[in-house]
Amino acid sequence: MSSPYEQRDNDSPVEVVWHASGVSKADRAKLKGQQARCLWLTGLSGSGKSTLANALEVALAAQGRHTYLLDGDNVRHGLNKDLGMTDEDRTENIRRVGELSKLLVDAGLIVISAFISPFRSDREAARALFEPGEFIEVYVNAPLAACEQRDPKGLYQKAREGLIKDFTGIDSPYEAPEAPEITVDTAADDLDTCVRKVLAAVCN
Known part of the structure; x- marks a missing residue:
């Protein structure tokens, strides 16, 4: 006898x-006078994602x-507070964020998702x-x-000292x-320049 929650191809139960x-x-976006989009910021810890996103x-x-x-940090305080930093948990973290971002875009919003999201396959799954x-x-x-020079949270130093394991860029890959739609160089350009570059690409 099959379960009433037999899985479909899209991994959702049949019910x-x-x-x-x-x-x-489209209706929601029209009411807001904009095109709903997801701006997905990815980069190493300390690259300036949160500063740029804000x-x-x-x-x-x-x-x-x-x-x-x-x-990234805010989401892990609530929605994803049950997840650790293993490769599997990082993948699940990005899966959930991708689904949440999709819902917010469906609401007609411009969503700015700022996450290290170190694995290319996870970002492509979100896309x-x-x-x-x-x-x-x-x-x-x-x-x-x-x-590492910025190290605003002191995480690189802890990773180098072995106090943090599986840290992206040190003992876990990024x-x-x-082929990103936009690349900004936060080491060479100031914040205003980076903001203008992104806005020029999305505000049309």
Whole structure:
């Protein structure tokens, strides 16, 4: 006898059916006067993702855009507080964030998701959740040496001392994007320059 929760191809139980709303994503975005998108910021710890994400949200809000910022540390305080830092947990962390970002885009928002997201396959899985043009990968590119010099949370020092295991860039890999929509160099350019570069690409 099969279970009433026999799995479908999309890994949802057969009794779980997507409920379509009478108000579409396009309707919600139109009400806000914008194109809903996900700006996915990826880069090493200390590369400046959170700083850039915050500055982007401030700049977009000043333009009257409707946004929401998802930050790696903030999400791990609540939604993903049950996850550790193993490769498997990092993949699950990004899977959940991708699904949450998709829902927020469906609400008509410009979502800024700032996560190390070290594995290329996880970022591509997140991209696959969106329609063409909705997912914009922003590679916050800063050399490891620059990130270590900044080390705003003292994490690199702890990783070098062996106090933190599986730290991205030290004893866990970071797979840089191969073809991001946008690349910003936070070691060479100031914050305003980086913000303008991203806004020029998305505010059209």
